[in-house]
Amino acid sequence: MAEQTEGLYAAHEKVYPQSVHGFFRRMKTAILVVAYAVYFLLPYVRWGDRQAVLFDIPGRQFFLFGLRVAPEDIIWLSGLLFIAAVALFFVTSLAGRVFCGYFCFQTLWSDLFLWIEEKVEGGRSRRIRLDKQPLNADKAIKKGVKHALWLGVALITGITFTLYFADAFQLWSQYLTFQAPVPALFTAGLLTATTYTMAGWAREQVCTYMCPYARFQGAMFDKDTLIVAYDPNRGERTQGRQPPKRGETYEERVAAGKGDCIDCGYCVKVCPTGIDIREGQQYQCITCGLCIDACNTIMESQGFPKGLIRYTSENELEGGKTRFLRPKILGYAGVLLAATAALGYSIATQSLMDLNVAKVRNPNYILEPDGRIKNVYELRVNNKDQESHRYQLSMEGLAGAEYEFQGGFQELTVDSGANQTVRAYVWVDPERLENPRTHFTFRAVRSDDPGDGEPESSEASALFYAPERLL
16 A cells, blocks of 8 residues: 655635625725825825924834924834833734734735725636636736735835835935935835735735744633624534525524534635634634625525624623623723823923033043133033024032133024034132032023923933042
């Protein structure tokens, strides 16, 4: 007998999702439209003399409408990532993989690409027949049109991404005149290729094999987590799944022990990842709810109660009740609210300027001919506002000291989103010093404030150095 061996990998079987109508399909479409409107139109929204959302990499600053984010505000990014992580844990523990089913970029773009495919090649059965038939003029035209549209959407997606990093109208002009910078062309090309590949060719394979979230999401589930599930007790009963008989009422079917599932397979046909929800919870399920729409459509047509496939929990399927207010959920919600409030407070109370002082340490101090000790410092005034301002510089906290700023002036004008550095010279008679290391303060105050409140100011501590032998 010849020895039979199995391959290490199963051959991929293409999934042909069938269209479906219902509440969850309408909700997915609404979210898709809103998400696309935000992504594709936001670069063209203006805020003053610039676009509302701009990630200015060369200028090392981000603009989010009226908020300017500088490199020193990196703590905000850390806070935002923390909030996103906690929100993901909270939502997943409460309602399963709803992010994957409704908000993930892979899902949103795959939905659009599948809609294009269906409009060009037809419904599920027509697409299957088209793929099986030999190449002819009709097949070549349909495939060519589909891939051309896919590439067009992918190209617009890639170009739009680059518009967030430069003035959108200026960059479009550079694209159309073939003068776009190489980094923009490379980024747009890379996004075009990945969008076309992931949303057009890979689709459910990204969710099944590439996305790590599918692998560890089970660790956040418990018996009260809402999942899309098939009710086997109602669907199978004692006689299992059976197709309906003409003239048989629902009551007669239940009395005979027949399950409500008529084994039509509609729930499998509409699944974007190609799984059978009747086989239980599977990591490939993205909780999109399309199988619920499909099953409810069949139940309604047969006169059966809806909800054979529904959002539910393991506890509810076993005859219990779903507990929404449980310690884990309350803990995630508390942390999420606290982190969001802390980030919001930090942004709302941010200072629009700051002052940094660095000691010039070569040399650490200078002995002047008149016996005084001189220290040199570099002051950097950072204007985080979106308008230029003037700042008055001063020094305090060092008894008997004299100071002078480079150029002999004490006022700086700093452009919006920029910083300016000036040297400060400080002299002290050693007889006025008690310690070889003495703390004092430099101060910068906005001198062009409107005067209706406390002017914007910032302080920075400094250390005056003196030789111990002179004290």
